[in-house]
Amino acid sequence: MPTMADVARSAGVSVATVSHVLNGTRPVLPRTRQAVLDAIDALGYTPNTLARSLVTSRTRxxxxxxxxxxxxxxxxxxxxxxxxxxxxxxxxxxxxxxxxxxxxxxxxxxxxxxxxxxxxxxxxxxxxxxxxxxxxxxxxxxxxxxxxxxxxxxxxxxxxxxxENAAPTARLVTHLAGLGHRRIGLVAGLPGLSTTRERVGGYRQGLAAAALPCDERLVVHGDSEAAGAERATAELLASAAPPTALVSANNAMTIGALRALRARGLTVPGDIALCCFDDFAWADVFSPRLTAIAQPxxxxxxxxxxxxxxxxxxxxxxxxxxxLPCSFVHRTSCGCPEEPGASTPGG
Missing domain, CATH: 3.40.50.2300 (Response regulator)
Structure with a gap:
């Protein structure tokens, strides 16, 4: 079985240099580091992680x-x-x-x-x-x-x-307001999470920027999961003055909201516009394609x-x-015509 000394001889460096490369304990020139890595690969050297952790108090x-x-x-x-x-x-x-x-x-x-x-x-x-x-x-x-x-x-x-959470959520709200919506609902996440708090804050900022009143009856909590969002959206739709547009605050809740809309026979965006926080692999497969905030x-x-x-x-x-900043991905669930490839920075 090859040893660290064998790696050092093959790479033409000291055992200490091999140790620095393996443990990250000191900067090593890129070409020297690569020579050590090449020697490790060629010899099939396997570091003794357990022994090393006893010496360094690190397990990597x-x-x-x-x-x-x-x-x-x-x-x-x-x-x-x-x-x-x-x-x-x-x-x-x-x-x-x-x-x-x-x-x-x-x-x-x-x-x-x-x-x-x-x-x-x-x-x-x-x-x-x-x-x-x-x-x-x-x-x-x-x-x-x-x-x-x-x-x-x-x-x-x-x-x-x-x-970022607040500014991208506000962007969804102002986008919907710009399309003429005056009653915009929010399916918010699990109470107590900072993401929930910040996205609710962004929703309110968006309403204020669009000069729209904030009706707290339009904010419901889907608890960051699909089943909770389905129940919360159904309650919102059953209210005396339901929203004409909806913002869902994460991808799982978007699924729940869509289920609730389908159960009531409502179409998107014909009967209600929908935007969501979180872009995901299926967002451009739905019909209509989902306008979303994409997180990095x-x-x-x-x-x-x-x-x-x-x-x-x-x-x-x-x-x-x-x-880290998010991106606004403009599709058609908001009620806008198709814009293939349209995506602009959020905030």
């Missing part, structure tokens, strides 16, 4: 805790995390917290006990117990997609990576990995929040 693994992994949005985030981690030589351990605060704390603790170097978490609506655990154990953490309110305490060193899901995942690795390299630096 990352824990990822996101709910609803089956959701296409989180699936794409997972792909971004996995690709970025693999590129940096890190493995990935995955858990589903099910948006339950108690379960969330338990699964993240299990990841921590498996000695991951850090965790990336899409937090639940009430993550206080989780945040307390992470703070007590000084676990390097990036909160992904959903924000956690940061205290003024400078010791709060949890980084955050999210997409894979980029969010990859950015979370980069931010976590920067935290591992510099544990004492101040916490930071990274916001």
């Amino acid at each position: 693994s990352i824990g990822l805790a996101v709910s609803a992994i089956s959701n296409p949005y989180f699936t794409e985030i997972l792909q971004g995390v996995e690709a970025a981690a693999l590129e940096e030589g890190y493995g990935l351990l995955i858990a589903d917290p099910h948006d339950d605060p108690g379960h969330e704390r338990r699964v993240v603790q299990l990841l921590h006990e498996r000695r991951v170097d850090g965790v990336i978490v899409a937090p639940s609506p009430r993550p206080d117990d989780l945040v307390g655990y992470l703070a007590r154990h000084a676990v390097p953490t990036v909160f992904l997609d959903r924000a956690v309110d940061a205290p003024t305490d400078p010791a709060f060193r949890f980084d955050q990576v999210h997409a 899901s894979r980029e969010l995942g990859a950015t979370a990995v980069r931010v976590l690795l920067e935290r591992l390299a510099e544990p004492e630096r101040p916490a930071r929040a990274v916001r």
